[in-house]
Amino acid sequence: MRSDMFKVIVERPRRGAGFRMNRARLAGADDLPARVGMKKFRRLNRTDSKYLNENLAPLRRYLMKQAGRPWSKVYSEICENLDAGHTVKQHVRDHLKDFVVLKVAVGRDGEWMNGNASHWGAASPPWPQPLYVDPHDGILKRSDRLWKKLRIDPTPGWLQPRREESATDPNIRHIDRNTELRCIDGIWYEVTFARLLDENAAPPVHDKLTHQPVQQGQRYAASKIQLSRARLSALDLANKPAV
Secondary structure: OOOOHHHHHHOOOOEOOOHHHHHHHOOOOOOOOOOOOHHHHHHHHOOOOOEOOOOOHHHHHHHHHOOOOEHHHHHHHHHHHOOOOOHHHHHHHHHHHHOEEOOEEEOOOOOEEEOOOOOOOOOOOOOOOOEEEOOOOOEEEEHHHHHHHHOOOOOOHHHOOOHHHHHHOOOEEEEEOOEEEEEEOOEEEEEEEEEOOOOOOOOOOEOOOOOOEOOOOOEEEEEEEEOOHHHHHHOOOOOOOOO
16 A cells, blocks of 8 residues: 555545635625634635545555455555554545445344444445455455345445336336436437446536436436437337427
């Protein structure tokens, strides 16, 4: 692990309006109170709108490359460069749980459980972290391979397309988990769905159907392509534009 990982992750310009941009909004000297607390002063000057702009992609890439190694050795290397006594370095270590499930248990009946899940989250798989520590051998492993082994669909239920809707709605034809044919205003389109998982994606990303901004982790229509005449004929469909 590179020794300056904490700088790469944390030391990036913060987003949001800065003091220089809001200097013109400062009230005149006669309008300000004689005494004011720092919190209220920043609110009056509107200089409290900045927020962290962390770049966690390097940490994710490093952890993904460590898959197949004992977690104890990987964590030892991380601790060598990220001292818990350093506030910023400890902050980076706190992000490990965003990518690795550290406490995984296997029940008596062979069911896998996320020991780190809160009572609000599901303790059963799939979990959102791309990696986990195998409770049998302590090896850092990829979660997607576990889902394939257990034959588990990693897509959360609330993100999956509604098959019953496509079965009853004549304007929707379900092709697969991420593809549908939709008739919109009498025109047939092929709509491809995806999930926004790239933290470095150039904002904002908009849904092609709703034209609304997409939040991180949300399922959205990534593309909408009108069907050609040949494709319509092959599918026994016809466009009926609204007059």
